[in-house]
Amino acid sequence: MPIEWNEDLKVGVEEIDEQHRELFRRVNDLAEAMWDGKGKEESGKVMDFLGDYVVTHFATEERHMSSQGYPDYAAHKRLHDRFVEDFYTLRSQFDSGEVTSSMVIRILDETCEWLKSHIKGTDKKLGSFLNR
Numbered sequence: 001m002p003i004e005w006n007e008d009l010k011v012g013v014e015e016i017d018e019q020h021r022e023l024f025r026r027v028n029d030l031a032e033a034m035w036d037g038k039g040k041e042e043s044g045k046v047m048d049f050l051g052d053y054v055v056t057h058f059a060t061e062e063r064h065m066s067s068q069g070y071p072d073y074a075a076h077k078r079l080h081d082r083f084v085e086d087f088y089t090l091r092s093q094f095d096s097g098e099v100t101s102s103m104v105i106r107i108l109d110e111t112c113e114w115l116k117s118h119i120k121g122t123d124k125k126l127g128s129f130l131n132r
């Protein structure tokens, strides 16, 4: 699985970088749970574990943004909110059986691509603002 944090993704704020590393670990854990064909209940728990962390992490970035008067706060937050909304939709579709494990794995690939491009663009911009 090519789901890994690497130096290219560094935004230069230690708290945020550490959370990004953890985020990728949890995405990996979920992909593994899906691959291993873990039961629905257990896979659901791993999914919740990731979802909780996403919320925590976005809140951290938003705290940095609002405390420093970041000018692109609203646009950046909108991207976060959209992601969380999509994730919750996926979560409930998995629960109801509309989405299977193999579909989740495919969606996780897209999720990773989203995360990487979000970090490289939007989060790095925030990082350089915070380090200005």
Ligand SMILES: [Fe+2]
Pocket (backbone or CB within 6 Å): 061, 076, 080, 118, 122, 123
């Ligand atoms: Fe972000």
